[in-house]
Amino acid sequence: MNSQSELINLRLYIAAGTPNSILAVSNLQAIVDEHLVGRHSMEVIDVLKEPSRAIADGVLITPTLVKLFPPPKVSIIGNLGDKVKVLCALDLGSEL
Amino acid sequence: METNVNRLKFFHRRIAFITVIPPMIQKEQAEGIDKVPTGIPGFDEITYGGLPKGRTTLILGGAGSGKTVFALQTLVNGARDFGKPGIFVAFEENSKQIIANASTFGWDLEALEKEKLFFLDARMSPDLVMSGSFDLNGMLASIKAKADEMGATRIVFDSIDVLLTLLNDPVAERQELYRIHDWFSETGLTGIMTFRTGSDENSSERYGFMQFMADCVIALYHRMVDRISLREIRVIKYRGSSFSENEFPMVIGHHGIEIANIGLSEPEYEVFTDRVSTGVERLDSMLSGGYLRGSSILVTGAPGTAKSSLAGAFIEAACKRGERALYVSFDESANEIIRNMTSINIQLEPYVKSGVLRMYSARTEARSAEEHLMNIRRLIAEHKPRCIVIDPLSAMVKAGGHITALGAAERLIHLAKSNGITLLCTSLLEIRGSLTTEATEIRISTIADTWINLSYVPQGGERNRALTIVKSRGTRHSNQVRELILSNEGITLADVYTAGGEVLMGTLRFEREEADKQAEDHERLETESKKIELELGEAEINAKMQALKKQLEANRAEMARLSREDETRRTGGMKKLADLQRLRRAD
Numbered sequence: 001m002n003s004q005s006e007l008i009n010l011r012l013y014i015a016a017g018t019p020n021s022i023l024a025v026s027n028l029q030a031i032v033d034e035h036l037v038g039r040h041s042m043e044v045i046d047v048l049k050e051p052s053r054a055i056a057d058g059v060l061i062t063p064t065l066v067k068l069f070p071p072p073k074v075s076i077i078g079n080l081g082d083k084v085k086v087l088c089a090l091d092l093g094s095e096l
Numbered sequence: 097m098e099t100n101v102n103r104l105k106f107f108h109r110r111i112a113f114i115t116v117i118p119p120m121i122q123k124e125q126a127e128g129i130d131k132v133p134t135g136i137p138g139f140d141e142i143t144y145g146g147l148p149k150g151r152t153t154l155i156l157g158g159a160g161s162g163k164t165v166f167a168l169q170t171l172v173n174g175a176r177d178f179g180k181p182g183i184f185v186a187f188e189e190n191s192k193q194i195i196a197n198a199s200t201f202g203w204d205l206e207a208l209e210k211e212k213l214f215f216l217d218a219r220m221s222p223d224l225v226m227s228g229s230f231d232l233n234g235m236l237a238s239i240k241a242k243a244d245e246m247g248a249t250r251i252v253f254d255s256i257d258v259l260l261t262l263l264n265d266p267v268a269e270r271q272e273l274y275r276i277h278d279w280f281s282e283t284g285l286t287g288i289m290t291f292r293t294g295s296d297e298n299s300s301e302r303y304g305f306m307q308f309m310a311d312c313v314i315a316l317y318h319r320m321v322d323r324i325s326l327r328e329i330r331v332i333k334y335r336g337s338s339f340s341e342n343e344f345p346m347v348i349g350h351h352g353i354e355i356a357n358i359g360l361s362e363p364e365y366e367v368f369t370d371r372v373s374t375g376v377e378r379l380d381s382m383l384s385g386g387y388l389r390g391s392s393i394l395v396t397g398a399p400g401t402a403k404s405s406l407a408g409a410f411i412e413a414a415c416k417r418g419e420r421a422l423y424v425s426f427d428e429s430a431n432e433i434i435r436n437m438t439s440i441n442i443q444l445e446p447y448v449k450s451g452v453l454r455m456y457s458a459r460t461e462a463r464s465a466e467e468h469l470m471n472i473r474r475l476i477a478e479h480k481p482r483c484i485v486i487d488p489l490s491a492m493v494k495a496g497g498h499i500t501a502l503g504a505a506e507r508l509i510h511l512a513k514s515n516g517i518t519l520l521c522t523s524l525l526e527i528r529g530s531l532t533t534e535a536t537e538i539r540i541s542t543i544a545d546t547w548i549n550l551s552y553v554p555q556g557g558e559r560n561r562a563l564t565i566v567k568s569r570g571t572r573h574s575n576q577v578r579e580l581i582l583s584n585e586g587i588t589l590a591d592v593y594t595a596g597g598e599v600l601m602g603t604l605r606f607e608r609e610e611a612d613k614q615a616e617d618h619e620r621l622e623t624e625s626k627k628i629e630l631e632l633g634e635a636e637i638n639a640k641m642q643a644l645k646k647q648l649e650a651n652r653a654e655m656a657r658l659s660r661e662d663e664t665r666r667t668g669g670m671k672k673l674a675d676l677q678r679l680r681r682a683d
Contacts, residue, residue: 015231016408018231020229020233021234022233046239051239052238052245055238055242059232060216060238061235062234063234076226077220078226078227079229079230080227081227085226086225088225
């Protein structure tokens, strides 16, 4: 499969310390640990610390997960509690 | 001692109270509410100062009711006129669209955008994936950082219902709304949120809650009356402040939103005593010199009774005096009017060219009465006329329902009076059967200061124009009906003939005039001849007197001769006797 040979580039915008953001971090970590070991790069941005960056990236709602690579760019809003939806959105439906 | 101190405190308080503070500010201070002016014409008057500072204002309205324009205008005015930068968070449209829309109102957003306005694109992409709940912590933190960076104090969320729909959970919705509300009061930023009503089934529930939460709620309405769009605005609530609770007509015009404020205060106008010419000499004398300056004049009449001509004469007279004038016509172009006026020797073109006169013509159907009024308001501000003609007012107020029309007509008069402008309105008067039907549908005849009625009098196979002054406040005016005659010389008024309780006009009047003239001529001739006759008689008598005098003289001469002869005779006799005695030697 094509996606397996490439490195998936993810970015997670959070507001550190808020319940939804804490959940999002742990939910994403679980998904990554289960499905993407060794084939992803991930960056977590705390909007409370870097607000101008969030504005520049056009991300306002926390938590938001953005898949930057491979295209198409996908944004997922919410605490990522719905694992199936997240995997489908990341084009990892075959992992299920 | 203590009582003295208390008294002193009391005294200080008294002084503070006595200090003269303008009413509006006084009100604000008394209520402890700081307000930010919106700069939207009319709105700051309704709310006694604008929106609550550091609090949440909710703008409710259906699709296309002008919510975004209201919010954006407040932001633009703040940035441009009050030096208060702002942030516009756009959930519905992208910022490019908004900037393009704003440019139609003549707001140069690109110039402001550099430092005083910031547009935040918060539109959700259509292929956005939702997975679990989220909150607005991050968003509010980002906006706060941006606000601090640029010193922004006004924040717009347009529209908040898009964001709430995304939350998809009533409990979360309330939570986030509280979060926003608290965020505004904590940061001291002034928040404006737009909310589209009636968009889905959750709307009413949200609507109720939003109204409860917000400190100030403004509703915008957009209705259709007689196929004409009407807009209204109403302040539903305003925590900690009084406000005007009525619905106010609103217009989205060339420069954005304008609100028709009927004038909350009692009418107080500058009063003039000088008169302005009606442009018709005899009408001036009928009105003891002309219309009162700053008054409103209504000219009513059936079609073709020369209402416009009377209006034209008034405007021409104003231009001749060098006063700036405005002629507003409906469904008739300026050029047509100018051409038609020349036929009765009213020359408007030179004044249009010199800029003294501004002609403005509008289509009736295209706009509501309110919109027309807003246009007139703008023209007054631009042109600064001293005399205005609205020809006809009935066309203007026909558009958009009776209540609006009445209000618009009243506000027009108020507008003119508060600017010291002499206003002449013509109005079509539908004659129903008789001439005595003297009432205007819009009932402005009661608020107009002078009411001139023009009518047709069909008589002897002719229709002639009659002019009556129905009323004229503060003016001793003629109660007589006059015939109005249009000719290529201009407008003239003629006396009408009353014969046997009937007025004569036109040819009948002319015939009567001719007959009278003849009779007069006849009488004059008769007198002449009588005079001559008498003179002759006098001459005759004089001659006779002369003859008699001569005769008298002759008589007297005769008499003198006779008495002389008598004397001679008598003295002759005496002498003869003496001679005889002497001769006879008588004793």
